[in-house]
Amino acid sequence: MAEQFIGKLSEFSDGDRQILRIGEDEIGVFRHEGEFYAYSNFCLHQGGPACEGLTIANVEERLRPDKTSMGLHFTNDMNFVCPWHGYEYDMKTGCHVKDKKVKLRKYDVVTRGNDVYVVA
Amino acid sequence: MSSPEPARVKRSTPAPRRAAAASDAGMSGQDKANFIKAMMDGVKPKAAAGAKTKPAAVKPKKVVLLRKIPAPVRVTRPSNPASDEALALAAALEAKLAAGDLGALTPQAVQALMRALCRFYSANVGAGDKYPVVEGRMSVTGTDAMIVCGALLKAVDLQVFELGMWQSWSAV
Ligand code: FES
Numbered sequence: 001m002a003e004q005f006i007g008k009l010s011e012f013s014d015g016d017r018q019i020l021r022i023g024e025d026e027i028g029v030f031r032h033e034g035e036f037y038a039y040s041n042f043c044l045h046q047g048g049p050a051c052e053g054l055t056i057a058n059v060e061e062r063l064r065p066d067k068t069s070m071g072l073h074f075t076n077d078m079n080f081v082c083p084w085h086g087y088e089y090d091m092k093t094g095c096h097v098k099d100k101k102v103k104l105r106k107y108d109v110v111t112r113g114n115d116v117y118v119v120a
Numbered sequence: 121m122s123s124p125e126p127a128r129v130k131r132s133t134p135a136p137r138r139a140a141a142a143s144d145a146g147m148s149g150q151d152k153a154n155f156i157k158a159m160m161d162g163v164k165p166k167a168a169a170g171a172k173t174k175p176a177a178v179k180p181k182k183v184v185l186l187r188k189i190p191a192p193v194r195v196t197r198p199s200n201p202a203s204d205e206a207l208a209l210a211a212a213l214e215a216k217l218a219a220g221d222l223g224a225l226t227p228q229a230v231q232a233l234m235r236a237l238c239r240f241y242s243a244n245v246g247a248g249d250k251y252p253v254v255e256g257r258m259s260v261t262g263t264d265a266m267i268v269c270g271a272l273l274k275a276v277d278l279q280v281f282e283l284g285m286w287q288s289w290s291a292v
Contacts, residue, residue: 002178007185015191023181052189057258070220072261120181 003110003117010114012036019052022120027107028052029118032078032091036109038118039094044102048084055080056088058097195251238272 004022012018012031019041020027026041028051043050057074064070078091088097089104096102108119199207216224225233241253254260260268273283 002180004181004183006183013191017189019186019189021182021184021186026186052187054257059261064220071217072263074258074261 001119004120006116006118008114009111009116012116015055017051017055019049020118022118025107025120027118027120028080029109029116030055030080030091036111036116037091037094038107038109039089040105040107043082043084043087044096044104045082045085045087048082048087050082050087050089050104051080053081053083055091192256194255234272 006018006020006022006029012029014031014034016031018029020029027038028041029036029038030051032055039051041049041051056079058077058079059072060075061072062070079088079097080091081088087102089095090097093100094104094106110117110119213224244251273280
């Protein structure tokens with residue numbers, strides 16, 4: 001594994017994504033709230049383009065003490081959704097939101113000055 | 121008669137104890153010397169030992185950009201007094217909802233707001249100003265959208281099928 005130059009920091013605005021082929025791997029690189037996250041673009045369900053779907057905050061249902069619903073709300077945790085059948089992955093860990101054992105391969109992203117590298 | 125010279129017994133200099141171990145292992149002289157030298161010098165740390173050999177050059181992989189997916193664009197325009205009032209009302213309603221006060225608005229008030237917003241948005245789209253109906257993807261949940269869309273279709277006695285047909289035939 002070595003650092004592979006993927007572009008300039010200034011080319012990534014917050015919320016931007018790039019899908020790259022690095023050697024044999026297809027990788028999705030996200031910039032979210034100033035941080036970079038990179039994952040394998042092969043969905044663990046059926047190999048769909050895991051990093052190319054919606055990015056959406058986690059939804060939770062809030063309940064009153066008597067367990068009646070106060071409706072659905074977004075939390076601050078961001079997820080991305082595989083566009084094929086909706087597998088939803090945590091942006092920070094690459095884990096499936098409901099089953100933490102299902103986890104996309106994660107790649108480290110290194111910034112040096114204005115250069116961005118993926119370790120692959 | 122001179123006394124005979126005492127027989128010289130050839131003795132090796134006393135070896136350190138560590139060398140005894142080497143001789144026990146049946147080593148040659150050179151091996152023993154190397155062994156003792158290594159023992160005296162100590163074992164070099166990995167980094168220093170590795171420094172002698174040139175690391176194999178890592179071949180850079182080919183990086184190909186397949187596609188860029190930009191962040192969703194935010195629509196912002198200069199505000200005006202009516203918009204400021206609407207924003208204040210929206211914020212107050214969100215706060216009531218967060219507090220669980222579902223009765224903060226009467227059904228008549230919700231219906232009046234819904235009617236006004238539907239007609240206002242539709243008139244803008246009809247005039248060519250097609251901004252997104254809610255900002256970003258985290259303004260309303262999918263469940264909220266389906267409940268409201270379903271209720272609106274029902275209110276005007278339309279089926280999802282008719283919506284699909286209209287969307288595929290119209291330019292809106
Ligand atoms: S392939 Fe990704 S959800 Fe099915």
